[in-house]
Amino acid sequence: MIFSQRLRRNTVKIEGERSSALDLARGRLALMSGFFILVYMVFAVRAFDLAIIQGRAIAPDNGQIAENNIPNINGETPRRADITDRNGALLATTLKTASLYADPHLVADADAAAKKLVKIFPDLKYGDVLQKLQSHKRFVWLQRNVSPDQQYQVLQIGEPGLEFEEGYKRFYPQGALTAHLLGYGNVDAQGLAGIERSFNKHLSAGHDLKLTLDIRLQHVLRREMLKAVGEFEAIGAAGAIMDVTTGEILAGVSLPDFNPHDPGHADKDAIFNRLTLGAYELGSVFKIFSTAAFFEVHDVPMSTTFDASEPIKIGRHTIHDYHAKERILTIPEVFMYSSNIGSALMGRAVGTDALRSFYHDLGLLDPLDFEVREVARPLVPHPWREVNTLTASYGHGVSTTPLQLVTAVSSIVNGGYLVKPSLVLDEQSDEEESGEDIRIVSAKTAQRIRQLLRLVVTDGTAKKAEVKGYRVGGKTGTAEKIVDGRYDSKKKISSFVGVFPMDEPRYAVFIMVDEPKGQKHTWNYATGGWVAAPAVARVVASMASILGISPAGDNTPENHFGESLKQFVSTVSTSPPLGEGIEGRGRE
Amino acid sequence: MKLLKPRTFVIFALAGLAGAILLHTSQNVQHAQERLEALEQSVQREEEKIRMLKAEWETLNRPERLERLANEFLDLVPPSPDQMTGKEVHLPESVPSEFVLPEVESASSPVLQPVVLQPPKPQVKPNFPPPLREGVRGRVSEFSSNTPATSTPLKGEGDSVKAFEDLINELGDAP
Numbered sequence: 001m002i003f004s005q006r007l008r009r010n011t012v013k014i015e016g017e018r019s020s021a022l023d024l025a026r027g028r029l030a031l032m033s034g035f036f037i038l039v040y041m042v043f044a045v046r047a048f049d050l051a052i053i054q055g056r057a058i059a060p061d062n063g064q065i066a067e068n069n070i071p072n073i074n075g076e077t078p079r080r081a082d083i084t085d086r087n088g089a090l091l092a093t094t095l096k097t098a099s100l101y102a103d104p105h106l107v108a109d110a111d112a113a114a115k116k117l118v119k120i121f122p123d124l125k126y127g128d129v130l131q132k133l134q135s136h137k138r139f140v141w142l143q144r145n146v147s148p149d150q151q152y153q154v155l156q157i158g159e160p161g162l163e164f165e166e167g168y169k170r171f172y173p174q175g176a177l178t179a180h181l182l183g184y185g186n187v188d189a190q191g192l193a194g195i196e197r198s199f200n201k202h203l204s205a206g207h208d209l210k211l212t213l214d215i216r217l218q219h220v221l222r223r224e225m226l227k228a229v230g231e232f233e234a235i236g237a238a239g240a241i242m243d244v245t246t247g248e249i250l251a252g253v254s255l256p257d258f259n260p261h262d263p264g265h266a267d268k269d270a271i272f273n274r275l276t277l278g279a280y281e282l283g284s285v286f287k288i289f290s291t292a293a294f295f296e297v298h299d300v301p302m303s304t305t306f307d308a309s310e311p312i313k314i315g316r317h318t319i320h321d322y323h324a325k326e327r328i329l330t331i332p333e334v335f336m337y338s339s340n341i342g343s344a345l346m347g348r349a350v351g352t353d354a355l356r357s358f359y360h361d362l363g364l365l366d367p368l369d370f371e372v373r374e375v376a377r378p379l380v381p382h383p384w385r386e387v388n389t390l391t392a393s394y395g396h397g398v399s400t401t402p403l404q405l406v407t408a409v410s411s412i413v414n415g416g417y418l419v420k421p422s423l424v425l426d427e428q429s430d431e432e433e434s435g436e437d438i439r440i441v442s443a444k445t446a447q448r449i450r451q452l453l454r455l456v457v458t459d460g461t462a463k464k465a466e467v468k469g470y471r472v473g474g475k476t477g478t479a480e481k482i483v484d485g486r487y488d489s490k491k492k493i494s495s496f497v498g499v500f501p502m503d504e505p506r507y508a509v510f511i512m513v514d515e516p517k518g519q520k521h522t523w524n525y526a527t528g529g530w531v532a533a534p535a536v537a538r539v540v541a542s543m544a545s546i547l548g549i550s551p552a553g554d555n556t557p558e559n560h561f562g563e564s565l566k567q568f569v570s571t572v573s574t575s576p577p578l579g580e581g582i583e584g585r586g587r588e
Numbered sequence: 589m590k591l592l593k594p595r596t597f598v599i600f601a602l603a604g605l606a607g608a609i610l611l612h613t614s615q616n617v618q619h620a621q622e623r624l625e626a627l628e629q630s631v632q633r634e635e636e637k638i639r640m641l642k643a644e645w646e647t648l649n650r651p652e653r654l655e656r657l658a659n660e661f662l663d664l665v666p667p668s669p670d671q672m673t674g675k676e677v678h679l680p681e682s683v684p685s686e687f688v689l690p691e692v693e694s695a696s697s698p699v700l701q702p703v704v705l706q707p708p709k710p711q712v713k714p715n716f717p718p719p720l721r722e723g724v725r726g727r728v729s730e731f732s733s734n735t736p737a738t739s740t741p742l743k744g745e746g747d748s749v750k751a752f753e754d755l756i757n758e759l760g761d762a763p
Contacts, residue, residue: 219651
């Protein structure tokens with residue numbers, strides 16, 4: 001209604017103007033031509049802009065065009081983040097690479113292209129390139145990882161058959177050094193193992209990661225483990241260095257290792273992480289835990305004795321000592337001579353439930369809660385009978401991962417506070433966590449274990465672990481491996497866990513060697529004391545100079561730590577045994 | 589001819605002027621944008637190069653390699669515990685006064701000659717200094733232009749420690 005009214009009024013208005021129709025037409029014509037003139041002017045200006053103004057801007061640097069054509073992958077997804085060690089040394093990074101390939105079907109002039117390519121890449125041979133460009137494939141690699149400069153020169157050839165593949169590649173500057181804990185990824189930049197796997201999302205989102213590892217210590221540990229493996233013709237090894245107060249892993253090595261750039265071609269044994277994924281019966285090192293449990297349950301003096309004169313018979317099993325003393329031993333003697341009988345008696349005195357729950361509290365019976373997801377489930381006897389208590393007290397019948405063992409040892413020697421192993425450095429945690437420490441053994445027990453560990457190195461089975469001035473303490477372990485359900489006396493796991501400085505422990509160093517073979521210069525012994533203890537000593541010596549730890553002087557009280565225990569060691573035994581108890585003899 | 593009033597001309601002229609200014613401004617913006625993009629790209633290229641160099645630096649500083657080179661070229665061994673008597677923080681900032689010699693008059697004492705220390709003769713080590721530039725045929729522009737740096741391995745580089753270039757090239761071979 002309103003619309004029609006307005007229309008009528010308009011018509012009326014024009015009629016009322018009384019203008020000549022000619023004038024109106026002329027005005028419209030002028031307007032139209034003005035409009036067209038304007039449009040053509042716009043065209044002219046735009047043409048001028050494109051041809052002259054912008055043309056001049058581009059002309060001086062043709063490279064700009066070429067560069068602009070390279071797709072910018074960066075904008076789409078963030079680049080996979082770097083991983084560094086605790087000091088900022090690069091462990092993993094992502095590099096941009098461009099690789100030159102050809103589609104011979106599209107190559108117009110193979111001869112000319114080959115000649116020019118050889119000029120750009122001096123490493124290429126003319127004949128090879130020509131052959132590749134003339135082949136009947138649809139895809140041939142010519143040169144990997146081309147520099148941007150060379151890339152531009154190749155584009156200048158103008159050969160349609162030459163193309164580039166750009167991409168990001170994960171690069172591990174340290175090579176195999178941290179291969180197992182760090183892990184590796186696939187071509188799609190997805191982590192498949194280690195930290196690369198467990199922190200895949202975090203890294204993909206572009207957040208850098210700092211680990212607790214120190215590559216200097218990592219190198220030292222790996223070097224000494226390689227030496228031990230070579231010297232004793234072993235099939236593998238695992239080792240770790242841990243800060244006993246925080247549980248931070250300063251170094252973690254599994255041998256044999258692999259090239260993380262090419263995990264596809266490594267064999268399964270090399271990929272296998274013995275440190276976290278291998279569960280082993282580690283033997284006498286467990287005596288640290290059973291002795292600690294004993295002190296927790298029975299607050300008795302060190303002079304308490306155990307009758308190790310005869311093997312223990314329980315059911316079908318007999319528990320022997322390797323170098324049997326065949327007499328009554330005090331607690332320090334049981335520990336330093338690594339008497340299975342003595343430890344079994346201690347285990348019996350602790351009781352099945354108490355020992356099992358103590359092992360459980362130390363985290364030895366459950367899979368480790370760890371930042372690397374490849375962790376093994378410990379093998380625990382089920383049902384747990386009394387005989388299992390006796391054998392478990394000298395590390396037999398219970399399989400754990402080496403990392404769990406180091407963690408448990410750290411928890412005792414640091415004064416009795418439970419630690420959790422960590423691999424990712426948490427730089428803010430220092431103050432917060434002091435309130436929530438969980439005590440696992442009393443300070444008194446911790447102190448006694450420290451003294452016992454020191455005694456093992458000064459007078460017991462691990463004399464080769466001594467590093468002058470650094471008060472190393474520790475415990476050896478030699479266990480037979482189970483092959484086809486039976487203990488094989490020829491296949492051993494020899495280990496040593498060392499802690500230093502013993503009067504105020506800071507670092508735990510563990511080395512386990514898989515199937516070492518006795519050598520002439522070790523009188524055919526391949527026990528923990530011969531194989532792992534010297535390796536740990538070399539690691540400790542190197543650590544001291546790397547970390548700048550001062551040795552204690554000869555006559556300082558620190559250097560005489562633990563000597564009070566010597567009063568409980570009978571002077572009857574003049575020569576301490578070379579080896580220590582081998583577990584596994586107990587079973588038929 | 590109402591359309592051709594002077595006022596109309598003025599309006600057209602102003603519109604034209606505004607158009608011209610607009611064009612000029614838009615041109616400026618466009619140029620600035622291009623420059624920005626070019627700069628951003630060159631920043632990106634430089635960052636890429638820095639990453640490449642960092643990776644190479646780390647590769648060259650692998651403890652394993654440093655140790656091998658130190659064994660080969662330096663007559664130094666790690667300190668033994670006996671040699672460690674204290675930490676460097678225990679060293680005094682300056683020489684204690686009792687160790688400073690009293691000044692003597694030059695007239696009564698023999699004229700002090702500046703001591704010229706003979707540089708020790710380098711031991712004969714066939715691989716030192718390493719021929720760093722060998723093998724970079726036809727890549728003279730390496731330091732001046734866009735080439736991401738990859739250095740040539742030292743001559744003594746054994747099989748155990750791969751050169752950075754080899755490592756980089758390995759990347760492409762991974763499945």
